[in-house]
Amino acid sequence: MSGLLNALFLALLVILAVAAVRVRDLVGAVLALSAYGLVLALTWAGMGAVDVAFTEAVVGAGASTVFFLATLLRTVRTEQVRLPRARAASLAAVFLLGGLLFLATHEFPSWGDPASPPSVHVSPRYLRLGYAETGAPNIVTAVLADYRGYDTLVETVVIFTAALACWVLLGRPKA
Amino acid sequence: MELRTVFVAAAACLIVLTLGYLYRLVTGPTIFDRILGLSGFGTSTTIILTLMGCAYGRLDMFVDIALGYALLNFVGVLAAARYFERARG
Numbered sequence: 001m002s003g004l005l006n007a008l009f010l011a012l013l014v015i016l017a018v019a020a021v022r023v024r025d026l027v028g029a030v031l032a033l034s035a036y037g038l039v040l041a042l043t044w045a046g047m048g049a050v051d052v053a054f055t056e057a058v059v060g061a062g063a064s065t066v067f068f069l070a071t072l073l074r075t076v077r078t079e080q081v082r083l084p085r086a087r088a089a090s091l092a093a094v095f096l097l098g099g100l101l102f103l104a105t106h107e108f109p110s111w112g113d114p115a116s117p118p119s120v121h122v123s124p125r126y127l128r129l130g131y132a133e134t135g136a137p138n139i140v141t142a143v144l145a146d147y148r149g150y151d152t153l154v155e156t157v158v159i160f161t162a163a164l165a166c167w168v169l170l171g172r173p174k175a
Numbered sequence: 176m177e178l179r180t181v182f183v184a185a186a187a188c189l190i191v192l193t194l195g196y197l198y199r200l201v202t203g204p205t206i207f208d209r210i211l212g213l214s215g216f217g218t219s220t221t222i223i224l225t226l227m228g229c230a231y232g233r234l235d236m237f238v239d240i241a242l243g244y245a246l247l248n249f250v251g252v253l254a255a256a257r258y259f260e261r262a263r264g
Binding site for chain 1: 183210212216217220224231236243247257261
């Protein structure tokens with residue numbers, strides 16, 4: 001039954017992605033992208049990944065919309081470049097690669113499979129010892145902020161650098 | 176009929192009905208139609224989320240996400256409105 005909802009969400013995602021690319025008015029494209037973020041977050045929530053859903057909703061539907069609109073306010077609103085017509089060879093290459101990737105999805109472990117490699121490698125240890133070793137009651141927080149502390153630290157540095165670059169490019173008062 | 180089926184069917188119907196909002200969002204002659212389309216779309220997603228919460232039996236968790244969604248949707252519409260205030264004024 002959740003398969004029906006997932007199929008509908010994925011169909012909506014395809015429609016919204018095509019719309020976001022095809023709409024000529026850039027404000028309309030940004031709004032379509034915001035709706036795309038909402039539906040993507042719904043998909044995550046349906047799979048039970050609430051943390052990912054929250055992050056996707058905040059970043060995809062909230063923050064990136066605001067940032068895109070702020071960028072449009074300082075640049076132009078209509079799309080200037082025309083999309084070139086797709087050549088047959090590049091179209092064929094895209095469909096070939098997409099088909100290969102689609103075939104490769106059959107190799108994935110099925111969703112929620114307790115015997116899949118990620119579930120049997122380190123997860124049982126985290127679940128067993130996570131609270132005793134870190135003291136964090138939320139296991140996601142324990143893994144993100146403690147077991148993968150360096151990873152998260154460098155991620156924060158990357159985001160900080162990106163924010164700095166945006167501020168340098170956009171945030172200066174006009175001379 | 177199981178109650179879960181009713182919730183999932185209602186959510187599926189609402190997803191199909193959001194196509195109307197999507198049509199406004201994608202084609203909408205003026206930009207205000209697009210903003211309204213996005214706003215209505217966001218409202219539908221909050222209801223779909225609570226219905227999913229009922230279907231999965233974890234309403235407490237999904238209500239929190241739905242509230243967050245409603246806030247974010249408001250922020251998005253507010254940002255668009257502010258954009259036009261600045262762009263025209």
